[in-house]
Amino acid sequence: MTAYLQACLANRYFMGSVLVARAGEVLLSAGYGMANLEHDVPNTQKTKFRIGSITKQFTATAILQLQEQGLLSVHQKISTYLPDYPNGEQITIHQLLNHTSGIPNFNELDNFEQITKIKVSLDDLIARFSGEPLEFTPGERYRYTNSGYVVLTKIIETVSGHSYADYLQHQILEPLGMIDSGYDRQEAILPHRASGYVFSGVAYQNADFVDMSWPSGAGGMYSTIEDIYKWEQGLYTDAVLSANSREMMFTPKAVILEKEDGKGAYHGYGGIICTHLERKLLYTGGGIDGFSTRIARYPDEQISIIVLTNIDAAVVAPVVPIANDLAAILFGEPYDLPKQRQVIEIDPAIYDAYIGQYELSGLVMTVTKESNRIFTQWAGLERVEMFPESSRKFFLKVINAQRTFLVDETGKASGVILHQGGLDRGGGERMATRVN
CATH class of the missing domain: 3.40.710.10 (DD-peptidase/beta-lactamase superfamily)
Structure with missing residues (x-):
């Protein structure tokens, strides 16, 4: 502990x-x-x-x-x-x-x-x-x-x-x-x-x-x-x-x-x-x-x-x-030991494929892009910036949590897996088309 x-x-x-x-x-x-x-x-x-x-x-x-x-x-x-x-x-x-x-x-x-x-x-x-x-x-x-x-x-x-x-x-x-x-x-x-x-x-x-x-x-x-x-x-x-x-x-x-x-x-x-x-x-x-x-x-x-x-x-x-x-x-149950994660440089244009809304267990998560930065926001909460550690995997700095985007054959996100507390929750259904 x-x-x-x-x-x-x-x-x-x-x-x-x-x-x-x-x-x-x-x-x-x-x-x-x-x-x-x-x-x-x-x-x-x-x-x-x-x-x-x-x-x-x-x-x-x-x-x-x-x-x-x-x-x-x-x-x-x-x-x-x-x-x-x-x-x-x-x-x-x-x-x-x-x-x-x-x-x-x-x-x-x-x-x-x-x-x-x-x-x-x-x-x-x-x-x-x-x-x-x-x-x-x-x-x-x-x-x-x-x-x-x-x-x-x-x-x-x-x-x-x-x-x-x-x-x-x-x-x-x-x-x-x-x-x-x-x-x-x-x-x-x-x-x-x-x-x-x-x-x-x-x-x-x-x-x-x-x-x-x-x-x-x-x-x-x-x-x-x-x-x-x-x-x-x-x-x-x-x-x-x-x-x-x-x-x-x-x-x-x-x-x-x-x-x-x-x-x-x-x-x-x-x-x-x-x-x-x-x-x-x-x-x-x-x-x-x-x-x-x-x-x-x-x-x-x-x-x-x-x-x-x-x-x-x-x-x-x-x-x-x-x-x-x-x-x-x-x-003796699964959990994640927080670790130092490294932000990598990627083309912000990649973020466009992930913009939209995702649903998991009745909760809605919205992903937005602003000034070449990418944000996540649960309904009713403030938005929080995500930071890339690969082209598809992002982490939050305010909490020990990560997001991995799933992409279809066109390269657009079809779902997202949430990593938190030693568990993967995921592939929530995409609720809305991309917001430009």
Whole structure:
């Protein structure tokens, strides 16, 4: 695992801290790369990272604690606790927890990137999306939305009589001994705080500023790998939740991806239940400007993998393939050891044969050319440059992944094979003709 992580570091798409444990024994706990590039401060086990949507699991825990105390019920309409919330009589707390409320995601509203640079109160934040029409009838289907967890934050404050940050501190963090965690505020002096970066595949740059009043209970916390391990282990004891509440948290509630063999992906309360490497996997993760995070637990094997990074990649959070590959190492499954790849000079006219759209398992990948450079882009994500290591094989610098194009008798691409995680997925069908 150390050799693998050092190889990720050498390829520059990973910096951060990692903890791996099995049956309560810590197998690996270490920092890699820099917490602050400008001052040459290294990442360690004590480095504090913004953890993004892992915060949602804490928010869900707070809701379940309040239910245990008889102060609310997840089956009640949110109008019971927030009588002025529009459509509150249609939406239950349960639907907020499992992303089936129909409330639009405030991250996708107009001018979101500009307005997040100013401080906002919780009520003002809610007012920015509460007046928007519901995207579907509550309970009808699943759609991930940060807005639901902002509303849950307001319910926690209303019912408990405490601020969200204070509730977390006294009811969750202190009981678990999580002394290096809390709700983040940029104005606070926070020892061992990591700086956040974006990696373009060519160079690092400082991540965009975001005022931490915006993420709220959807993504506003910071923590360390050691504290997150306390959290992860504490969720399997009575330290913060009863057995009944824990069962509610980790029981599938909403379908994300359904398969006939039952090995799809399902959302519980604050986390996802699925199958990976033919094993049950419980995971949660997050991303916020300059940071990405992942907690993966294989409950039957009692394996925990925690990856916190201060890099925010354009194509995919680097923590996802890293956590998956570390699991593959532990289970003796295939994985790719990242290696230094060499860019070769080829005639950019070759790229014209590859321009178009490709489909694989219902996902669409678009290949484009601009200024004699070639790019790949999955639907809904930013485009990323590919670099040639042969006339038909290309690699990405922001993640350990490659693309091999298949060509027909005319020389035009008929499909593409995706190489990632020790596996070849491929030959996706070409969906569109070449775009000139």
